[in-house]
Amino acid sequence: MPGLLIATLKGPVLADAVEQVLTATAYELGMAVLAGLHIEASAEAIALTATDRYRLSTRTLVPARPAEQAWAGTVDGDDLRAAVADIRRSALVRVEAVPHGIWLRMSEREDRYCRTLPEGFPDHRLMLDSLDEVTTRVTISKDLLLRVLEEHPDEHVVLHITDHSMNIRSPNDEHSGIPLSATATGEALQIRFEMTTLYPAVSTAIGPEVMLDLRGHDGPVTIRSADRGDLTTLAMPIELDH
Template sequence: MPNFELMPIGAFARRSGLTPSALRFYADSGLLPPAQVDPVSGYRYYSADQVARATVLRQLREMAMPLAAVETVLDAGADDASRLLDEYVSKVVGDAEAARQKAAAIKFALGDVPGLPIAVLKGPVLAHAIEQVLTATAHEPGMPVLAGLRIEANPETVTLTATDRYRLSTRTLVPAEPPGQTWAGTVDGDELRIAVAEIRRSAEVRLEAVPHGIWLRVAGREDRHCRLLSEEFPDHRLMLASLGEVTARVTVSKELLLRALEEHPGARMALQVADHGVNVVSANDEHPGVPVPAATTGQALQIQFELTTLYPAVSTAIGPDVMLDLRGSDRPVTIRSADRGDLTTVAMPVKPDHSA
């Protein structure tokens, strides 16, 4: 290859994002040998078509991938490389979670502080409730509490609540053993998601509060620890108390309403509520509506929603039929089971002027 098509190690370092010392190391290890070495001066030269390999090499090492695994990925085809990356990330995540759980156990042992029993709940019921309520969480910069799940225990019930400011979901559970006292905390939602699989396979789960976290104690399985979030949870009780008077009520098949939302082509739709039922229409009238039979009472109205707000609120409702309590085109809608009141979701509509 002519010298004018090659670049010295400094120029190649700037192109690839690797330092000259790193390039020398990867050359000596065989991962990225230079295209040419001057036999007299020993200067190393690289070609432009090596930039892509060097860039991927840098990115893999930024993921702390071992050299042997890096070489395997670099020399693999696209499909195999994707599979190897997925396997590596899965292992890293699993190792990190295992380390976090071990660290929590060590801190608990070092602190020598007894845990505070919160409640005993049926594992499958708790797992289902966590998944339902966590649909109302979000990762917002500067507001980590919106990714958390609020747990509140009193002598009779345990209530789970989450909100992303556009939805609020809350579910009340009756514990297998009543809580001994009142307790409240906001638990990291991501860590609860990881724990759900273990919770679901346990007949009973004992919730135990410790400083900065809770333990999910399960018989015959590994206990799970989840962190508490220190930020103040939004005042959801004030929000629920100030919803206003219901002006229309719709009782509809959850399956049929979800199907209509799935068939609607847009990311935003409107519910037209009339005497005959509900019509799912385009917010801008560009597409014909999808009629859904429903029992309705109260005032006729049209209310707009983002699909990402309405669909999860309906899909997580308990039972075959859902009840929608409406308060006007610009007021929050309460969505719950038509015959069970232990899971309630409040969904914010989109204003008719198309601003959220």
């Protein structure tokens, strides 16, 4: 029996979005919802969101065909990962909601069922709407930044941002580091991250340049493509003296 149509999407686009957003999931005892992908569907768009409480990634897609009605639910992340290969090889995927799950309908492949999770998803809309104003904005080459992060020897990384560059150093190294050419506006600042928080947020950004919108040394940082804003990640810093 067919379910409620919540979106028809291009398979390769949906597969990429699922993989990008699922990097922000986590497995924590008693919080199964953090391992899921939250879906919000309307006639105009379908939004995919995941969070591990230190990162929040969200991507909005325009459906090839609109939803029959608005729908929201959190889908099991492991079920979606198992379906990604089939999704990517399908020209179009119909996403249908049924009680306790969704069906991914693919014309040339076997349909895939993914469970929905009963727990409520964190109120990410409230958090996004209540973000402080951006105080510093940095635009930098994504490949350059990733290369330096990959070679960084410490599990923590400090970004020192000035007018014309971003210096990357270890927390205990106050006077040296690796200067990277960047375009920066706003206040100079230092901010510290866990490598496991910052690296995935940068690596999943779309496009050759990544933009960081910072809100002081202790506020969440918005990381997205400099020229395409449909994938956005929030990354939480840690205290400089952590």
